[in-house]
Amino acid sequence: MKSNIHKIIFILFFFSIILNFAQVKISGKVTFKNKGIAEVNVTLKDTYDGATTDASGNFSFETSEKGAQKLTFTHVKYYEIEKPITIDDQNQTINAELKEQINEIDAVVVSAGSIEASDKKRATALLTPIDIYTTAGADGQISSALNYLPGVQKVGEAEGLFVRGGTGTESKIFMDGSLINNYFSSSVPGIAGRDRFNTSLFKGNIFSSGGYSALYGQALSGALMLESVDLPDQSSYDFGVSPIFLNAGFQKLSDNKNYSYGATAGYSNLNLMQKIFNFNTDFIDAPQGFNGDMNFRLKTKSGGFLKYYGMFDTNTMGVKTESLEPNYDFSLVKLKGKNTYHNLSFKQKFGKYLLNVGTSYSYNQSDLKFSTETNNAESGESQVLNDGNYINFKAVVDRKINKISALRGGFELNNANEKLNFGEINKNYRDLISSAFMETDLGFSNHLSAKIGVRAENSSYLNKTNIAPRFALAYRLAKDWTTSFAYGLFFQNAESKYINSSAKLDFQESQHFIFQVQRSTEGRSLRFEAFYKKYDELIKTQNIIPNADQNQQVQTAFNNNGNGFAKGLELFWRDKKTFENIDYWISYSFLDSKRDFLNYPFSLKPNFASEHTLSVVAKRFIPKWKTGVNLSYTYAKGRPYYDIITKEVNGEMVNYPRNQGRLKDYNALNLSFNYLPNLGKKDAKAFTIFVLSVSNVLGTKNIYGYNFSQNGNSSAIVPPVNTFVFVGMFISFGVDKTQDAINNNL
Incomplete structure (x- = not known):
């Protein structure tokens, strides 16, 4: 064995x-x-x-x-x-x-100057509609939510996006590629207009604070590109009710899910809230307005997509203030505004080519009446009546060269026809801006890519043409670290409100230099950006009085001898991973800017630019309580203010600052709560959310600036109310939005 x-x-x-x-x-x-x-x-x-x-x-x-x-x-x-x-x-x-295999997922993306919120792979700050709605202090407005991102200044007395030392009109807003003229509602001096557009209309946005694509022009500082929603997932009905507004709407999806249509209507009135709260502003006619919109979306058999959106709104208000002029007790201003906007876009692939065509039309009328009052008797009335018709058309052809390289080009037409009547000033301003552009995305590897473009514009009013080159480069430093550099030349016509004479003008221009370092991982993002902007050919103005018996002055452009600069550093940190059910972000901006433009007598820090701005946003959803708790805080270093008048010296009209100083620092802490009573109920036929929002919880008395009279008297420009409380209820039938809240899209 x-x-x-x-x-x-x-x-x-x-x-x-x-x-x-x-x-x-x-x-x-x-x-x-x-x-x-x-x-x-x-x-x-x-x-x-x-x-x-x-x-x-x-x-x-x-x-x-x-x-x-x-x-x-x-x-x-x-x-x-x-x-x-x-x-x-x-x-x-x-x-x-081995040779690197280039693909869209791994390729580095040029992002200097941009925060994209439609493509999660590229996003630095993902601002979904629910994200915007639940940002405390944003009031559900896209423009207000952007104030909590780096590069955007908090300027409460005027509408617009004030980006990196630029005025609110130097940033333009686009919908599906087409320019939106008059994105903000009409308003009176010292009170900012609100967003006209419903936030839920858009599925994403790209906000560029500089160095943006050659596809967009006529903006010296920034561009906000909004992308409207496609077909809804299912039919739905929505209702909203609060002490200040009432609205309702529906979206109907076809049985074969290839087209949809819908409409909404709403009414708002601030009269009740004015009686409850101690308003700083004396509204003799409380702000109120009607609005409505409609949409149609069609997906063609060949894969194309057609979208139509149309809206209208009207708004009125009246404001009474103490008069700064002698012999009068009060000044009155009354507003009647109305607006309509229509947008039609079409997208279709033809072999290797993608065609995007869009057109928009908008009409805006603003009727402002100024008067003074003594012993309840009105006198000295004047009227500013502005009518504007705007047509925009844009066509873009895009062809992919390989997986991460592409070539695109097209043209754009933007026609403006404005009529203004104010005292002795009666003008009809017409301008057709014709543009052509070409741009290429070059992917050299997964670690290196570039964007090179050029845009040419011709203004019929100026009878001049410009050529604007754009360039950007991105390189991946390590697995999660990328760096980008962008340069661009940007042109913009002067605002038509300053064109009240036959002065020979030119395009205003700015150059952008932007350097960025960014780290993005799952749930966290860190961005550092440094920038320098150089302004040339800015318009210079002089103050004129349309009629001898009127106190209102207007500024009239007479040359393009203005210039300026803006430089700064920005830091942005967002974290949705470290703390369970908590999403927070911190943004800080340092800005050093000076300008010699408009009626400035020499180079000054702009009165809309703050040197230091800090914002903190935090959001927590508590499933057990079915409640979301959101807070935001903003600090801004006090902005400068100037009382600039025109005086004759040696037979020459010159501007000089009669009074100047610095505002106190701006502080605001905001808080909001969202309660979802039907959270966790399966097969719920309706989704309900209650909202409670408190703006400026601590009641800080912020000052936006000062008004000055001809004789040197002044009064502070302050928010209409120091602390405001909003309560509302929103109901959706047919669409369950519970998961959005659970997933911490707040």
């Missing part, structure tokens, strides 16, 4: 020696640009023999295969290669050099 066991052991040992002698060791190193690549699968084709490279790119395995074979090297980020190999009795060393 023992003899048989010994024989078996001997036979097995003998065969193992034979097999060991028969196996050959194959080893080597896999590299890319002389650096080892880990996790590369190295195998003999059609066998189970192989290995995976280590952190240095080395591999080693043994095989008993003989003769002609093929050695394959595979990795998801590199092109697969095969190497022929002849296996005999000798160990072999096989090295391989």
